[in-house]
Amino acid sequence: MKAVEISQPGAPEVLKLVERPMPEAGPGEVLIKVAAAGVNRPDVFQRKGAYPPPPGASDLPGLEVAGEIVSGDAAAGGFKVGDKVCALLAGGGYAEYCVAPVEQCLPVPAGLSDIEAAGLPETYFTVWSNVFDRGRLSQGESLLVHGGASGIGTTAVQLATAMGNTVYFTAGSDDRVSAVEALGADRGINYRAQDFVEEIKSLTEGRGVDVILDMVAGDYIGRNIKCLADDGRIVIIALLGGAKGEVDASQIMRRRLSITGSTLRPRPVAFKAEIAKKLREHVWPLLEAGKIKPIIHATFPLEEAWKAHAMMEAGDNIGKIILVP
Numbered sequence: 001m002k003a004v005e006i007s008q009p010g011a012p013e014v015l016k017l018v019e020r021p022m023p024e025a026g027p028g029e030v031l032i033k034v035a036a037a038g039v040n041r042p043d044v045f046q047r048k049g050a051y052p053p054p055p056g057a058s059d060l061p062g063l064e065v066a067g068e069i070v071s072g073d074a075a076a077g078g079f080k081v082g083d084k085v086c087a088l089l090a091g092g093g094y095a096e097y098c099v100a101p102v103e104q105c106l107p108v109p110a111g112l113s114d115i116e117a118a119g120l121p122e123t124y125f126t127v128w129s130n131v132f133d134r135g136r137l138s139q140g141e142s143l144l145v146h147g148g149a150s151g152i153g154t155t156a157v158q159l160a161t162a163m164g165n166t167v168y169f170t171a172g173s174d175d176r177v178s179a180v181e182a183l184g185a186d187r188g189i190n191y192r193a194q195d196f197v198e199e200i201k202s203l204t205e206g207r208g209v210d211v212i213l214d215m216v217a218g219d220y221i222g223r224n225i226k227c228l229a230d231d232g233r234i235v236i237i238a239l240l241g242g243a244k245g246e247v248d249a250s251q252i253m254r255r256r257l258s259i260t261g262s263t264l265r266p267r268p269v270a271f272k273a274e275i276a277k278k279l280r281e282h283v284w285p286l287l288e289a290g291k292i293k294p295i296i297h298a299t300f301p302l303e304e305a306w307k308a309h310a311m312m313e314a315g316d317n318i319g320k321i322i323l324v325p
């Protein structure tokens with residue numbers, strides 16, 4: 001089969017189209033003929049040598065695909081050969097075929113194309129697990145999403161809006177703010193032109209927000225604390241602004257704040273299977289009713305994966321970038 005490998009750590013051009021043997025599905029796994037594969041920021045970190053695949057995972061990049069089950073243990077997940085699924089992977093999506101644990105597969109939602117479905121797993125598993133499970137965002141609460149225009153951000157904004165929460169977000173330009181506000185968010189903040197702490201305080205009449213989904217960290221950690229409501233929760237999922245920041249512990253103590261975080265990729269299949277069940281129950285009906293929709297920024301043929309990475313690193317994407325074998 002054709003696949004895109006990371007020939008050495010480095011710039012986008014190190015992504016090379018190669019011939020690889022077809023992967024084989026083991027117990028509890030299915031072989032998928034890939035129709036489309038999502039590109040995610042962690043793939044960029046992997047390409048640079050900063051995010052190695054977990055033990056046992058494919059060395060090929062690619063954390064999510066949509067396609068057709070062609071063989072394997074489909075029945076273990078309630079599927080059959082020929083079914084169209086989208087799947088969360090620990091690696092190997094940049095290829096014509098890939099193997100996925102069947103419990104990490106979900107049906108392609110009715111009404112969605114393969115390209116749209118390929119953009120679902122990585123961001124929906126991440127957002128559900130961090131915003132609703134770890135962050136415990138509940139009815140009537142408010143959410144601030146940093147990086148609102150990213151793949152993760154557009155998913156968090158849409159999902160929390162559809163769940164009836166008040167949603168604020170930050171993005172790096174007025175155009176990006178407008179594009180994400182159009183997805184239903186209550187208010188976007190251009191963090192290059194405005195101080196998000198002051199904006200959130202003013203939007204919430206001094207109360208602050210209940211949950212913050214943060215992909216920046218660094219000096220955002222201290223600033224997030226300042227615009228968190230009493231009993232508020234910060235969930236850190238990336239360190240785009242650096243790992244270290246200043247924490248005022250007295251605020252955590254007096255206002256009962258929580259700072260948590262997680263990484264999805266190294267978690268066991270059983271953990272991801274639980275998220276898949278919740279997505280099927282709570283989120284797939286919203287997708288099938290057209291209430292939320294993955295935002296696709298661009299598609300590239302598989303052999304142009306390097307162009308997809310260059311686009312992601314330029315930071316112009318609003319939503320997802322997808323590869324098509």
Ligand SMILES: NC(=O)c1ccc[n+]([C@@H]2O[C@H](COP(=O)([O-])OP(=O)(O)OC[C@H]3O[C@@H](n4cnc5c(N)ncnc54)[C@H](OP(=O)(O)O)[C@@H]3O)[C@@H](O)[C@H]2O)c1
Nearest residue numbers: 040041042126147150151152171172237238240262263264
């Ligand atoms: N922990 C997990 O389990 C997990 C899972 C998946 C992804 N992630 C992480 O989540 C992040 C988003 O992933 P993605 O695939 O959605 O990536 P993406 O589409 O490339 O988005 C990254 C976003 O971060 C914003 N950004 C970059 N540097 C920033 C900075 N210094 N300050 C503020 N905002 C900044 C950019 O928005 P603006 O230009 O508008 O600022 C951009 O939209 C990545 O860092 C990824 O590694 C974590």
